Amino acid sequence: MEAAFPPRPAWRGIHAETLMKSFLTLRSVDEVLGMIREFPVLPSESVPLSEALGRYLASDIHAACDVPGFDRSTVDGYAVRARDVFGAQESSPALLECVGDCPMGQAPRAVLHEGQTARILTGGMLPEGADAVVMVEYSRPVSDTMVEIIRSQAPGDHVLMHDDDAAQGKLVLARGCRLRPQEIGLLAALGEGQVACCRKPRVVILSTGDEVVAMETRPAPGQVRDINSHTLRALCQNEGACVVQSCLVPDDKERLAEHVRQGLEQADVVLLSGGSSAGMRDFTVEIFQSMPQSELLVHGVSLSPGKPFILARSNTTCLMGLPGHVSGALICARVFVAALLRRLQAAGETIEAQVQARLTRPIASAQGRRDYIRVRLLRQGQSWLAEPITGPSGLISGLVQADALVICPENSEGLYAGSEVTAFLLN
């Protein structure tokens, strides 16, 4: 096979050499993810707890104090010394002297000696000497000061110990932990009103293509509205990044290079989504290579869609070239851009949202290539069916119809209908 176009400016880059070169340098998805993990983590900043949801911890958190901080009742009832009610039952109750109430929110003044008890409510602090609580249902008042207990208790029964939630000095949350509502709650309990999180990655998104016009423009015949800068911005937002600029640049090498250079000054990541014109890929490589302290790391990956992916760096700033095809760009971004944004924030390993499903139709793939198949998920009783969505990666509607992606791995030439697959939810 041989390229037919003469190599003149208007048809730049369509040479057989180019086509061949990209095949020779294809990297595997795992190799690329490994390179992405080499980018340095961003510095940390202090974030108010009320804004820390979804952020990643930049350092380990050791408990500054015990939580709850005192031995606490989990029921309404009587605080006791367990040995005083040992063997107590309906027919042979333990008779105890009630020496008072444990007030809520205060240290009780009562001290329990042998044969004594004190009334306590859920959340109340146990008096000195007490090591268990008897539920009110297992008590019978005999007089104003005497009460019968009709159930035996072990030490610790119905008690939260002073350090059950967190013990002072102990590691409670590790660096890289993503802060969910419960972590926010634990940090509040520890009095951590400010949390050290890795700074949000700053991203510049450049979308290009001679046929692409801004969303606000009514496209003339032959023109289409920009999609990639919108989908990429949304994906970056989902990953906690801050998109400092997102714009459409004409398909002109000098102007593109100028935009990339400016991007380097403001961002940790510059994403360049190629127009669909043939020479763009080489353009992007040349532009990335012309940046200061640059290194081209990847030029083509054995995945589909998204093969023309480009990874480079300029100092520690990451430069990524994404395909112009709208579905290819977004899937490629989901695999590589998301991994990078997590890496920059020191994110620990996360469990991807997924569903186990059975394929409704066979999927063909190529040996040595990782395919990301868009699927619609259909309920079938208690289980799920995954229906592959066919159609070119130049359409966005295929991803709109898709609930999830199914991976067809490198060592496979496809998946049979009926195969059990993991479908990774597209959120």
Add this chain to the structure above:
Amino acid sequence: MEAAFPPRPAWRGIHAETLMKSFLTLRSVDEVLGMIREFPVLPSESVPLSEALGRYLASDIHAACDVPGFDRSTVDGYAVRARDVFGAQESSPALLECVGDCPMGQAPRAVLHEGQTARILTGGMLPEGADAVVMVEYSRPVSDTMVEIIRSQAPGDHVLMHDDDAAQGKLVLARGCRLRPQEIGLLAALGEGQVACCRKPRVVILSTGDEVVAMETRPAPGQVRDINSHTLRALCQNEGACVVQSCLVPDDKERLAEHVRQGLEQADVVLLSGGSSAGMRDFTVEIFQSMPQSELLVHGVSLSPGKPFILARSNTTCLMGLPGHVSGALICARVFVAALLRRLQAAGETIEAQVQARLTRPIASAQGRRDYIRVRLLRQGQSWLAEPITGPSGLISGLVQADALVICPENSEGLYAGSEVTAFLLN
């Protein structure tokens, strides 16, 4: 069983009647979810597309135009009339006259007649008369104006039709659709710079308990820092709600009622998370019932943790009473508050993030009650193990250790070790 405390103010609400009453009125989780679906959807507002990520559509979107809007090549090559290259192959090529280039971003001036072709790039607009594109690899230039095509094509080969992504007038996104990056992209392609979404629910969170102090305060003996208002705020934020107020209120009926009344004026949802004091539950019911146009809908649900859940309304504002126990409050909120916030935003059905796993230990449950079991997920080769986390619901650390929840349904008395379960990820 009989309550032992005399009914005096300091020990309000601990009567056998109270304990019995709540059991008599227990509702199932599904009944409560059904009631939640009766709350009216919030009015819609116009949202700029750049801020619409994660929002829900308030109305159907019909395509205002065709997308991509013209027949487009998906490859670099030659636009042809398929019938002119029918049967073409290496040994018997079709010889075509090349009448020019299709420029990017413009309507080509060329019109293809019998035996003619035009050069085209990926994304370019097909000239009139063309109905397929031949990849450049299957062409051989013969002269400046003549080219041999060595592969047969069917009409439509390597072409995106003008309405493949969206056909003018057709429903492309339905009301209730959650806007992911790809929906944002499709809306951009349609030129929808403003989107009608249901207004964000406004939530007031009141946390109470005589022993509870603000995060900023150093707790005295017997006091604990407020956790619930922080976890509930985070959960509401995750569900796209706007928390207009979140505060700690002393465990005093009059002051609580005043705060609830004020909450009704600013919010669509008022959440009251009870202190752990015994009478709070009755307090909450009385306060909710004292609000204008109020109706008590639920007082106790057969789920664990979270049984003391209360649901009421005042006009169309939703009032919810959540348990004081920190894990109970959060799990209960995940089940009911999240469902309400989605309902208010007209959310369509969503697929919950989940993992199929096998239980490492048996779980005991009670017939007639739905249990939400906190589990840690552990990888075992290609599959997952779910390890139940034991411990009282008064601790937050159990939820911090948990990756997911496993449901033990009403019609079960437990799950065996080794059971295949669906673990719903806690995000």
